[in-house]
Amino acid sequence: xxxxxxxxxxxxxxxxxxxxxxxxxxxxxxxxxxxxxxxxxxxxxxxxxxxxxxxxxxxxxxxxxxxxxxxxxxxxxxxxxxxxxxxxxxxxxxxxxxxxxxxxxxxxxxxxxxxxxxxxxxxxxxxxxxxxxxxxxxxxxxxxxxxxxxxxxxxxxxxxxxxxxxxxxxxxxxxxxxxxxxxxxxxxxxxxxxxxxxxxxxxxxxxxxxxxxxxxxxxxxxxxxxxxxxxxxxxxxxxxxxxxxxxxxxxxxxxxxxxxxxxxxxxxxxxxxxxxxxxxxxxxxxxxxxxxxxxxxxxxxxxxxxxxxxxxxxxxxxxxxxxxxxxxxxxxxxxxxxxxxxxxxxxxxxxxxxxxxxxxxxxxxxxxxxxxxxxxxxxxxxxxxxxxxxxxxxxxxxxxxxxxxxxxxxxxxxxxxxxxxxxxxxxxx
Numbered sequence: 269x270x271x272x273x274x275x276x277x278x279x280x281x282x283x284x285x286x287x288x289x290x291x292x293x294x295x296x297x298x299x300x301x302x303x304x305x306x307x308x309x310x311x312x313x314x315x316x317x318x319x320x321x322x323x324x325x326x327x328x329x330x331x332x333x334x335x336x337x338x339x340x341x342x343x344x345x346x347x348x349x350x351x352x353x354x355x356x357x358x359x360x361x362x363x364x365x366x367x368x369x370x371x372x373x374x375x376x377x378x379x380x381x382x383x384x385x386x387x388x389x390x391x392x393x394x395x396x397x398x399x400x401x402x403x404x405x406x407x408x409x410x411x412x413x414x415x416x417x418x419x420x421x422x423x424x425x426x427x428x429x430x431x432x433x434x435x436x437x438x439x440x441x442x443x444x445x446x447x448x449x450x451x452x453x454x455x456x457x458x459x460x461x462x463x464x465x466x467x468x469x470x471x472x473x474x475x476x477x478x479x480x481x482x483x484x485x486x487x488x489x490x491x492x493x494x495x496x497x498x499x500x501x502x503x504x505x506x507x508x509x510x511x512x513x514x515x516x517x518x519x520x521x522x523x524x525x526x527x528x529x530x531x532x533x534x535x536x537x538x539x540x541x542x543x544x545x546x547x548x549x550x551x552x553x554x555x556x557x558x559x560x561x562x563x564x565x566x567x568x569x570x571x572x573x574x575x576x577x578x579x580x581x582x583x584x585x586x587x588x589x590x591x592x593x594x595x596x597x598x599x600x601x602x603x604x605x606x607x608x609x610x611x612x613x614x615x616x617x618x619x620x621x622x623x624x625x626x627x628x629x630x631x632x633x634x635x636x637x638x639x640x641x642x643x644x645x646x647x648x649x650x651x652x653x654x655x656x657x658x659x660x661x662x663x664x665x666x667x668x669x670x671x672x673x674x675x676x677x678x679x680x681x682x683x684x685x686x687x688x689x690x691x692x693x694x695x696x697x
Contacts, residue, residue, distance in 0.1 A: 278392030317345040323354035348381035389548030400573035407508035435526035436506040446497035552576035602646035624687035
């Protein structure tokens with residue numbers, strides 16, 4: 269017997285019962301970004317592999333171990349995008365969107381791909397909403413991105429569940445000096461490091477700082493501190509950011525070991541973390557990447573942005589019971605018709621109601637059925653009201669309006685008065 273077809277491990281279906289919450293979350297974020305003046309951009313899912321090697325860094329875990337890379341029929345090496353910033357920068361460069369110092373405030377949404385060990389909140393296909401800003405070098409835009417996310421947590425009811433962690437990575441020159449000091453310190457203690465940290469010591473030593481191994485963390489207590497190596501410009505930038513967050517009343521924690529996993533970050537880095545999801549605690553993260561555009565072949569252009577994981581934030585909403593109750597109701601009204609003549613009239617009546625009642629979610633019974641079976645389907649649909657249209661109602665040009673979620677009595681309403689009657693009823697729900 270052949271093996272049954274199923275989804276690839278770590279690449280999940282989002283079922284109809286789940287999509288209302290996804291759509292609610294996505295619409296909330298999109299509306300917020302619109303209100304701040306950000307514009308949406310849509311990039312391809314597949315890019316040339318060289319894009320990610322050049323931007324993320326060839327010695328990062330993402331490029332070395334996690335990317336889905338393949339050759340197409342032309343022999344080109346292509347990769348399913350593992351993150352969105354590189355693709356956005358490529359699009360900005362290709363279409364000249366940042367030339368002449370043009371300010372761009374962009375956002376995107378879509379799936380990303382990394383070959384990781386699947387676990388709750390971490391998948392091989394995952395979805396992100398990302399925001400990128402170009403040609404604004406000051407700490408004011410860094411602060412705006414954080415204030416924006418703080419407002420989002422308020423809209424979603426999540427402020428008490430997340431904590432903002434901040435750090436500054438300084439300039440590339442300052443990081444190079446710090447890197448040498450850190451490597452010297454760790455090399456003298458190489459035998460005490462975990463295997464993963466010993467490997468990173470050769471390729472990306474700053475990543476040792478966020479090791480989760482207790483023995484390695486103990487070694488880092490007396491290690492050189494990045495903040496002691498920061499250049500004056502980075503110190504001023506970080507002080508400006510903190511002053512703005514203080515003025516906005518946004519609480520934060522300075523985490524000197526926060527370095528992020530991508531090579532292109534410099535100066536500001538931040539993460540919103542939660543302790544409600546176990547090991548997968550980061551729900552939104554980003555920072556400044558002032559050298560990335562030039563690194564990818566463009567003129568010097570400052571950049572800053574963040575990305576948030578939709579799966580984790582949806583999971584957080586569910587975990588904290590912050591899912592709006594109305595999302596469970598997919599239909600407002602269910603129209604049950606009995607007899608062929610009534611079924612034909614129901615189609616016309618339904619379209620009239622959709623025209624005249626703004627935002628009405630109306631399902632018309634399909635597949636005929638008895639009075640009892642149709643009302644059972646109406647109840648199962650989650651509708652607040654059932655409309656009953658039989659031969660008698662058809663002859664009198666009326667419908668029965670039956671409440672399904674309370675103890676109210678069925679009312680008889682004329683077709684002419686039905687749109688206004690329904691609109692009034694639905695305002696109460």
